[in-house]
Amino acid sequence: xxxxxxxSAGRRPRWTSLPREVVLGALIVLIVxxxxxxxxxxxxxxxxxxxxxxSAILRNLAxxxxxxxxxxxxxxxxxxxxxxxxxxxxxxxxxGWLMKKAGWPVPLAVAGALGTxxxxxxxxxxxxxxxxxxxxxxxxxxxxxxxxxxLLIGGPGIxxxxxxxxxxxxxxxLGIQAPVWLxxxxxxxxxxxxxxxxxxxxxxYIGSNxxxxxxxxxxxxxxxxxxxxxxxxxxxxxxxxxxxxxQTASSTVGVGAELQAITAVILGGASLTxxxxxxxxxxxxxxxxxxxxxxxxILRTSSEWQGIILGAVLVLAVGADSIMNRRQER
Amino acid sequence: xxxxxxxxxxxxxxxxxxREVFQTAGILGGALAGAGLFAALGGCETKxxxxxxxxxxxxxxxxxxxxxxxxxxxxxxxxANLPLFTAHDHPALHLVGRELGVKVxxxxxxxxxxxxxxxxxxxxxxxxxxxxxxxxxxxxxxxVPINRAIESGIPVVCVDADVxxxxxxxxxxxxxxDLGVRQAEAMVKALGERKGKVALLGLIxxxxxxxxxxxxxxxxxxxxxxxxxxxxxxxxxxxxxRVAAAIIQAHPDLAGMAGFDxxxxxxxxxxxxxxxxxxxxxxxxxEAEEQHLRFIKEGVLTAGIGQKRGLFTYMGVKALYEINxxxxxxxxxxxxxxxxxxxxxxxxxxYTVTRDNVHLFLKA
Numbered sequence: 001x002x003x004x005x006x007x008s009a010g011r012r013p014r015w016t017s018l019p020r021e022v023v024l025g026a027l028i029v030l031i032v033x034x035x036x037x038x039x040x041x042x043x044x045x046x047x048x049x050x051x052x053x054x055s056a057i058l059r060n061l062a063x064x065x066x067x068x069x070x071x072x073x074x075x076x077x078x079x080x081x082x083x084x085x086x087x088x089x090x091x092x093x094x095x096g097w098l099m100k101k102a103g104w105p106v107p108l109a110v111a112g113a114l115g116t117x118x119x120x121x122x123x124x125x126x127x128x129x130x131x132x133x134x135x136x137x138x139x140x141x142x143x144x145x146x147x148x149x150x151l152l153i154g155g156p157g158i159x160x161x162x163x164x165x166x167x168x169x170x171x172x173x174l175g176i177q178a179p180v181w182l183x184x185x186x187x188x189x190x191x192x193x194x195x196x197x198x199x200x201x202x203x204x205y206i207g208s209n210x211x212x213x214x215x216x217x218x219x220x221x222x223x224x225x226x227x228x229x230x231x232x233x234x235x236x237x238x239x240x241x242x243x244x245x246x247q248t249a250s251s252t253v254g255v256g257a258e259l260q261a262i263t264a265v266i267l268g269g270a271s272l273t274x275x276x277x278x279x280x281x282x283x284x285x286x287x288x289x290x291x292x293x294x295x296x297x298i299l300r301t302s303s304e305w306q307g308i309i310l311g312a313v314l315v316l317a318v319g320a321d322s323i324m325n326r327r328q329e330r
Numbered sequence: 331x332x333x334x335x336x337x338x339x340x341x342x343x344x345x346x347x348x349r350e351v352f353q354t355a356g357i358l359g360g361a362l363a364g365a366g367l368f369a370a371l372g373g374c375e376t377k378x379x380x381x382x383x384x385x386x387x388x389x390x391x392x393x394x395x396x397x398x399x400x401x402x403x404x405x406x407x408x409x410a411n412l413p414l415f416t417a418h419d420h421p422a423l424h425l426v427g428r429e430l431g432v433k434v435x436x437x438x439x440x441x442x443x444x445x446x447x448x449x450x451x452x453x454x455x456x457x458x459x460x461x462x463x464x465x466x467x468x469x470x471x472x473x474v475p476i477n478r479a480i481e482s483g484i485p486v487v488c489v490d491a492d493v494x495x496x497x498x499x500x501x502x503x504x505x506x507x508d509l510g511v512r513q514a515e516a517m518v519k520a521l522g523e524r525k526g527k528v529a530l531l532g533l534i535x536x537x538x539x540x541x542x543x544x545x546x547x548x549x550x551x552x553x554x555x556x557x558x559x560x561x562x563x564x565x566x567x568x569x570x571x572r573v574a575a576a577i578i579q580a581h582p583d584l585a586g587m588a589g590f591d592x593x594x595x596x597x598x599x600x601x602x603x604x605x606x607x608x609x610x611x612x613x614x615x616x617e618a619e620e621q622h623l624r625f626i627k628e629g630v631l632t633a634g635i636g637q638k639r640g641l642f643t644y645m646g647v648k649a650l651y652e653i654n655x656x657x658x659x660x661x662x663x664x665x666x667x668x669x670x671x672x673x674x675x676x677x678x679x680x681y682t683v684t685r686d687n688v689h690l691f692l693k694a
Contacts, residue, residue, distance in 0.1 A: 052605070053579045059604060060572040144440065148411070156413035159620040177604075242568070246600050248621050251413055252593070255566055290572075297576035303534050303562035 062179035070231030078207035078274025085254030086146035088239030093154035096249025121232015125225030154251035169244030191279035207274025407465035418639035461650030510545025516633035532590030570597020589615035
């Protein structure tokens with residue numbers, strides 16, 4: 001459920017958004033239907049419904065899922081960050097470099113990489129909120145800066161990272177890898193904070209109407225800087241966890257991940273104009289995209305058609321939501 | 331969107347203002363300067379300038395063997411800072427630049443952006459370098475800019491990937507059909523008597539990958555293997571892992587996987603390892619970078635087919651240099667006759683890394 005800021009007419013904020021919930025519900029139903037269809041068409045694929053397959057799907061969506069958590073926070077606040085993929089690459093490389101080249105202990109190296117990511121996010125926040133540069137331009141620029149620095153430090157990649165580090169991303173519990181549990185914990189925490197705490201709910205007001213939020217005494221600039229810092233740190237965490245999973249710090253793992261994350265959160269209920277969306281929705285979006293991609297491969301769809309179908313689903317889902325919103329406003 | 335902006339952002343408002351662009355340029359300029367300083371302090375390699383002039387060759391004919399002052403050779407590619415390029419192609423470029431005493435420059439966009447690559451070729455040609463090497467990311471879109479450069483008197487060779495329909499003077503790179511054959515041979519050898527399905531991953535729209543798929547199929551299908559339709563991994567390890575994991579689930583009887591871009595191998599290996607099928611699914615891939623070597627050492631990746639990447643730029647500059655300075659003459663005016671004093675195709679070859687010889691490639 002998405003709390004909303006008061007609109008310009010001063011009407012009472014809506015605590016529920018029926019179209020949004022309808023879209024999310026439809027997505028979940030669609031996911032279940034797709035699963036069922038896959039089983040019907042290819043009954044021989046008994047492995048599809050096994051824990052092994054679910055685990056593989058989850059394992060491969062964790063990276064995007066973690067990124068999507070931070071991206072949803074930003075979109076609720078009415079901004080977005082195109083540099084999160086590059087930041088994920090950079091933080092993984094910084095962690096790897098500190099461990100392998102500088103000889104730092106694993107916890108310190110991880111802390112150093114997270115600190116770098118937080119600083120990168122903070123820098124984005126300051127440029128957007130204080131210098132008042134458009135978020136698209138700012139983060140497009142820092143995307144290049146972060147990925148360039150990652151290449152300078154990491155080159156083609158830093159391999160053979162310490163075993164104690166790789167355990168972080170490779171441990172399993174109930175057949176599910178640690179990054180998935182981390183994503184779930186992060187999403188749960190972020191979802192709770194955004195839904196239940198007065199402090200984080202301010203982001204809905206900021207995203208819906210930044211001017212009104214400012215006039216009502218909310219420190220909009222500070223909150224935006226905080227949102228970018230949190231999103232940067234989360235992106236850093238995603239990069240570190242992925243480096244741990246593959247025991248290698250690759251300077252290009254995050255290429256294109258920002259668009260995947262934005263796609264998933266928009267699909268899951270966020271709006272590019274801000275003020276809407278939930279972490280639950282972001283997770284549904286991420287899960288939906290991952291499932292669609294998985295099913296298209298299972299169904300032997302050619303790569304060209306996969307792109308067409310995924311793009312069409314995104315446009316249809318967002319278009320339908322937009323139409324429903326307009327109807328509701330009338 | 332900033333808090334000072336009014337609600338109801340429209341498309342015009344979403345566009346950055348000139349002030350914003352200048353502000354960002356200033357900020358990013360500072361950041362880039364910092365990054366440059368970081369690189370310099372860290373001892374990272376930068377673009378080479380000529381360090382010493384070579385001894386002039388005992389050249390006959392009317393072309394001087396020694397380079398002119400500021401003789402410049404430019405390497406142009408999309409995704410110009412791909413780790414694979416920065417690890418092999420760029421260092422070899424700077425090496426040959428120092429060796430010949432010429433200036434060498436790297437150019438092109440940092441993403442797979444063909445229009446920007448076309449623009450980079452045209453803008454570079456406008457400053458009249460002594461020669462250009464172009465990585466043929468698109469065999470049709472690059473024809474016109476390459477031909478224009480050639481017609482304006484600039485020697486152009488293709489490296490790594492060819493643009494055969496253009497007037498480029500030579501191609502220096504791997505024979506991708508042969509690379510596919512090598513992978514298939516390694517796959518068939520590792521499978522022994524086993525038959526079954528083999529998945530192919532790569533940048534499926536790339537002509538070089540298509541050649542490699544054809545080479546792979548020519549051997550694999552004769553050996554009784556069934557090649558699945560190639561899947562797109564976008565040249566991204568995360569995507570390659572995800573796609574490979576889905577293929578493993580979709581085909582429980584999968585016998586092997588073959589990857590045809592630099593990220594396919596690590597991605598497929600990771601997926602196979604996580605599915606607990608190391609050794610059961612035979613994995614082969616192009617390239618033998620550190621990540622590939624790690625998986626080969628672990629026994630997950632059976633074979634990595636390495637390209638002699640350093641030769642692309644090393645031989646590329648040498649070919650262009652010979653075109654400008656060779657004493658060999660076939661006619662009184664070779665340029666007018668359309669004759670160049672270098673081979674038209676340099677096949678740089680490959681090498682196969684397996685668990686038996688991986689120790690030779692791993693850094694100490």
